[in-house]
Amino acid sequence: MNTVNTTSNGTEEMISFCCSAPRARSVYLIGDFNAWNRASDPMTRKPDGSWVLQVPLNPGSHFYQFLVDDEPKLDPLAMYVHWGDRHEKVSLIALA
8 A cells, every 4th residue: 555645634634545456357445434335435447457546534543455356455565454343354554
């Protein structure tokens, strides 16, 4: 995951997520910030096979995964890996 603070309105920051999945047909970002909704945050495929999406996040810790062709995947570049509320490993991003 690459994080980039592109804008801020005082509380939320726009965070860029990037997933390398050149052979994937679809990639979604799922996490506690979208109630783990498997359809709410589709990522956009880039010519190099990476998938990107910017989402606004509040300060604090957020758990997430990439959903690559309906299979949950950890972010290999995440700050941390944690056991989530759903009793599986999840990626973690912490924002100040």
